[in-house]
Amino acid sequence: MTVAEPDVGEVRVQTIATSDDVVRARQLARNLAVECRLSLVDQTKLVTAASELARNTLVYGGGGSLSGALVQDARRRGVRLTFTDQGPGIPDVDLALSDGWSSGSGMGLGLSGARRLADDFDLRTTVGAGTTVTVIKWTH
Amino acid sequence: MSDRVPILRIGENLLVSIQIDLDDQTVMNLQEDLAAQVVKYGARGVVIDITAAEIVDSFVGRMLSTIASVSRLLDAETVVVGMRPAVAITLVELGLSLGGVRTALNLEQGLAILAKRASAGAAGR
Numbered sequence: 635m636t637v638a639e640p641d642v643g644e645v646r647v648q649t650i651a652t653s654d655d656v657v658r659a660r661q662l663a664r665n666l667a668v669e670c671r672l673s674l675v676d677q678t679k680l681v682t683a684a685s686e687l688a689r690n691t692l693v694y695g696g697g698g699s700l701s702g703a704l705v706q707d708a709r710r711r712g713v714r715l716t717f718t719d720q721g722p723g724i725p726d727v728d729l730a731l732s733d734g735w736s737s738g739s740g741m742g743l744g745l746s747g748a749r750r751l752a753d754d755f756d757l758r759t760t761v762g763a764g765t766t767v768t769v770i771k772w773t774h
Numbered sequence: 775m776s777d778r779v780p781i782l783r784i785g786e787n788l789l790v791s792i793q794i795d796l797d798d799q800t801v802m803n804l805q806e807d808l809a810a811q812v813v814k815y816g817a818r819g820v821v822i823d824i825t826a827a828e829i830v831d832s833f834v835g836r837m838l839s840t841i842a843s844v845s846r847l848l849d850a851e852t853v854v855v856g857m858r859p860a861v862a863i864t865l866v867e868l869g870l871s872l873g874g875v876r877t878a879l880n881l882e883q884g885l886a887i888l889a890k891r892a893s894a895g896a897a898g899r
Contacts, residue, residue, distance in 0.1 A: 653797040660795065664828070678829055678860035682868060685831040689798070733869055743832040747868040 640712070643704035650688050650717070651697045659688035659700045666702050666713040672773060680713060680771040683748040687717045687767055690744050695719025695765055705770065712753070712772040723761040731757070779804045781811055787819035787888055788812065788850075789881075792834075793826045801837045808841055812848045818895075819888035820845050823881055825856030835870040842875045851891050852876060855884035 648662045649655055663684035667677040684700070691698040698719030705714045724730045733746045745767075749755040752769035759765040777800050782789040788811055790804065808820060822838065824830065830838070842852040853876045865872065878884035 653799055657795045657797050660829070675860045675863055678858075678864045679867065682829045682831050682864050685829060685833075686868075689831075689833065743869045747832060747870075750867050750869070751864065 640705040640707040642714070645701050645703045648700045650691045650699055653692070656685065656688040656692055660685050662700060662702050663715055666704060670704055670711050670713045670773065672713065672771060676771055679751040683751040683769055684715055686744040686748045687769065691717045691719045695721030710772045712770045714768065714770045716766060716768045718764065718766045720764040723763055723765055724759040725761050727757060727759060778807065781807060783815055786817055786892060787821060787885065788817045789821045789823065791823040791826065796834070798833055801834055805837055805841055809844050809848065812845055812850045817850050818892055820850055820852040821881065821884045821888070822852065822854045823856050824854060827861065830861050830865055832868060832870060835865060835872060838872060838875050851888060853878050853884040853887050855879070855881050
């Protein structure tokens with residue numbers, strides 16, 4: 635299926651290198667969600683997804699960055715968040731996306747939970763090279 | 775940089791209010807501080823007020839479950855109060871049901887649950 639690329643607004647970048655940066659990544663997500671005028675529930679879902687993904691970037695990816703932007707297609711507005719790291723990558727994506735699976739100390743809900751909370755979810759990973767996760771939350 | 779969340783003591787109960795945007799280390803510190811204070815003061819109840827928390831992610835959710843379990847082992851009941859509706863909806867979608875964690879809509883009702891437990895416990899002795 636071909637999806638038309640949405641128009642992308644100004645891209646804001648947050649480095650994710652410390653636990654404080656995870657908090658800043660959440661704040662960036664919140665600011666974009668408010669600017670996009672997402673509903674309160676959708677704002678909460680997006681910021682929660684951002685928190686999970688930012689933590690993954692730090693803990694499993696060894697740090698990386700968040701690029702966030704407002705996007706717009708023919709019908710609606712949205713917030714797009716892209717988390718990138720140059721970490722070890724994910725050998726078994728299906729396993730990593732299943733509930734309860736965790737290689738760390740979490741509950742294993744980070745990736746699978748973020749996928750449920752977002753409207754669009756895209757994961758690209760190469761073992762030994764890194765992982766990029768993109769989520770979009772659209773206005774309804 | 776990580777901070778300490780202040781823990782207030784009201785009678786036999788401990789009260790923490792999660793106000794700021796907590797980083798993971800602060801969350802871990804709170805878990806340990808609460809367990810230590812439950813023992814130090816012989817607290818019978820712990821109230822965690824999340825009225826001001828805009829989100830509860832899996833890390834904080836796990837912290838709430840852990841505090842409830844640890845407190846129970848130390849003979850104290852935990853009540854989480856003030857969850858926002860959007861937070862509740864998001865937690866369920868995230869896959870966290872917070873089983874084993876007592877909740878109340880607000881601080882007053884949370885304290886009432888603990889008072890009832892305390893009086894039931896006293897009557898049973």
